[in-house]
Amino acid sequence: MAYSWDNRVSFIVKFLYDIDNNGILDQHDFECMALKMTLIEGKGEFHGSRYQENLHIMLSLWEEITELADFNKDGIVTIEEFKKAVQRCCVGRSYRDFPQAMKMFIDSHFKLVDLNDDGVIAAEEYRYNCVTRIPVDNIDTLDEAYQNLLNDDDRRRGGLTLSRYQELYAQFLGNPDETCPAVHLFGPLHELC
Incomplete structure (x- = not known):
């Protein structure tokens, strides 16, 4: 059940949003995410203007999430x-129908994964992104997940473009089918408790 919709959404919370690993989302997670994104983008250098942009994106995302999900x-x-x-x-919707702040996060996340900033997530960038987030003990597992993610156009281009990443991210969250290629977007998943 590692690729079930329920497990995929839990993965997003645990490995992308819950930065302080306390099992819940709060504003602090999104403030930490803004700094993390800024430092990753700058490869360790801090750029105040970029931090302010990332902070705006992350706090907008947090506000949107609380509006949509903080029921109590x-x-x-x-x-x-x-x-x-x-x-x-998100379920059954395309990227263009997602909430605005979530789309900004997806686009920002693409920039983090595209380490060389060439507009394409290649195998090496995918591998790096995966191992910074999840435990992997075999390169073949990563490469197989990447290949399962790609379609023929992706292979011809040498990886995932922003528009393809947007499409796959929308499917990762919005398509309950456990066999759709998008289930591999963040690498080989493990079943979460």
Whole structure:
């Protein structure tokens, strides 16, 4: 069940949004994400103007998530609340129909993965992104996941473009089919508790 919709959404919370690993989402996670993104983009250098842009994106995303998912208005979003919101806002929808701040996050995340900033996520960049987030003990596992993600056009281009990444991210969250190629977007997943 590692590629079930439920597990994929849990993965997004645990490995992309819950930066302080406390099992819930709050504003602090998104403030930390802004700094993390800024430092990764700058390869360790801090650029104040870029940080302000990232902070705006992350706080907008947090506001959007709380509006959509903080059902009891306690200032935190549980995994279950997040799943309900994603079910309502993303399942069966394309990228263009996603909430605006989520689209900004997806686009920003693409920039983080595209390390050489050439507009394409190649195998090496995919591998690097995966191992910074999940435990992997075999390069073949990563390469197989990457190949399962790609279509023929992706292979001809040498990887994933922003528009293809947007499409796959939307499917990762919005397509409950466990066999769709998008399930491999973040590497070989493990079943979460």
